[in-house]
């Protein structure tokens with residue numbers, strides 16, 4: 034996890050330095066603010082990963098000599114097929130169409146989105162095997 | 164509607180075929196990264212064809228100096244939608260949605276992407292966003308017509324009152340969120356789902372490039388999305404962010420747009436750099452030359468790409484010329500390292516000129532042309548002279564056509580992994596030569612036209628010098644490119660289920676070639692020990708294993 038953290042922190046530092054030079058030299062605020070936010074966006078997860086990498090157990094994927102057997106066991110829970118991503122996507126579609134063709138399209142848009150959110154979460158809760 | 168608890172693939176049977184729905188319902192409900200990736204691939208190629216058809220119309224209009232094929236108003240729609248479709252709906256989604264979605268989990272030995280339902284959602288957002296933007300053609304006022312960059316004040320409600328403009332904004336909102344979700348999902352997958360022994364410095368270059376791309380997506384896309392929301396508010400809620408009338412600043416849009424737009428160039432390019440890297444290594448039968456240098460070059464490009472946006476705004480007169488010029492020129496250094504390493508990978512290799520390899524070499528040459536002409540444009544005095552002329556159009560078409568070449572290489576190379584069947588090599592090579600030569604014939608006259616001052620975005624042009632001849636030659640190039648695309652379609656028909664690929668048709672190096680073609684539902688029945696960045700090669704060639712060059716990491 035250390036390399037992941039360092040990658041983000043390196044980018045954050047770079048953006049910070051670039052921002053300092055740019056902002057003081059140009060006095061132009063839009064770019065300065067955007068670069069500064071870019072720096073923050075790298076520091077936030079980067080510092081979290083660095084902090085976390087010090088307290089977590091070394092993972093098999095970070096160990097150059099790990100055997101496949103060392104990773105045996107639980108990898109993760111992956112959902113089977115689900116209609117709700119499609120439903121949520123269509124909800125978003127209607128919401129955007131409402132921006133163009135009339136506010137009434139928000140009704141089906143939000144209806145689909147809420148259905149998907151409720152359905153998706155309860156589906157995730159049920160879990161279990163195939 | 165259930166879940167699969169996945170355990171690691173060492174001798175377990177958790178990877179039996181999945182008994183999900185079939186037919187259309189399967190495509191609507193799938194959370195399998197390979198099927199989602201395939202949907203992405205097909206949609207993106209359809210967008211390439213639509214965008215390409217519009218390009219052919221543009222070139223037909225410009226083949227003579229006073230074309231009457233389309234009206235001036237229609238011409239504005241044509242170049243706007245051609246550019247928008249190609250950039251927003253084809254190259255981007257193809258780069259980080261299509262092959263990436265299929266190949267990244269396979270390359271790191273993962274059973275799927277980290278958030279499979281989220282992964283499906285982003286495809287639906289991409290598809291609905293694309294439809295939204297294309298709907299513009301069917302509205303009374305026609306599609307968006309202010310150029311793919313949507314500069315203020317052309318986009319104001321006064322100058323672009325139609326629904327086409329709002330559909331353009333709405334489509335970009337949807338595809339923008341899709342891209343942001345892509346970034347999150349790719350990073351989570353690469354950080355958390357690598358197989359044991361797959362350390363960061365053993366990941367294939369393609370995966371590395373997608374990791375960096377994903378970070379860039381998260382840095383850049385929210386800025387565009389925010390800008391679009393402000394633009395919509397200006398158009399409909401009476402705000403004046405971008406209009407002088409109410410105290411706004413039109414040039415702010417350019418800052419926001421290009422703060423997304425230049426990183427976007429690398430969001431588009433890095434995945435294709437990765438594809439070419441993999442292909443060149445495999446068909447040279449060598450490991451990637453300068454593996455770590457390649458990664459550091461990628462990271463440096465990403466770092467610099469956030470500080471160059473205003474090289475698109477040199478002529479506005481309100482940007483800090485020396486800063487942006489120096490930063491832009493610096494990008495040539497890591498890019499040069501990459502070109503050097505690609506050549507180093509081929510050097511003394513056992514070259515196999517398959518279609519994929521030819522496409523990658525074509526990419527390399529064409530990209531080099533685009534990159535070198537970019538260095539001219541990064542110099543303000545030269546840019547003042549060439550800005551908004553066909554020189555710029557030629558420059559970025561060298562770049563994007565290089566990406567098309569790489570994309571085709573990727574399809575010939577990885578297509579067999581996902582379909583299980585190879586494409587016909589003879590047609591493939593004919594396609595390559597047409598595409599490669601067509602690209603140069605199409606762009607070369609545009610460079611000259613640009614230097615002679617022909618402005619871009621014009622439906623007619625005066626009979627200066629030999630402008631008609633140069634334009635006609637360029638149109639011939641466009642026709643060659645069009646024919647090459649038809650050959651690709653022909654190849655799919657001709658090779659349909661004809662040449663079984665087997666697991667590893669190219670004697671390739673990375674993990675995706677260890678599993679079956681197509682891979683099973685959760686990708687791997689078993690994995691080899693991973694001791695270098697070429698686990699499949701090491702397994703198949705125990706006599707010349709790769710030298711592990713990253714033993715000090717953790």
Ligand code: HEM
Pocket residue numbers: 215218219221222242243245246247249250253254309310311312556560563564567605619620621622641644645
């Ligand atoms: C068959 C291949 C292609 C041909 C013949 C072609 C032709 C053209 C021409 C002639 C223009 C200039 C129109 C004008 O300024 O009046 C143009 C603009 C543009 N093209 Fe292409 N193009 C092709 C492929 C691509 C690809 C693959 C991409 C991106 C991936 C792309 C992106 C753009 C963009 C962004 C513009 C600028 C649109 C604007 O000015 O707003 N083109 N194309």
Ligand SMILES: [Cu+2]
Pocket residue numbers: 424425428471472474475
């Ligand atoms: Cu740029």
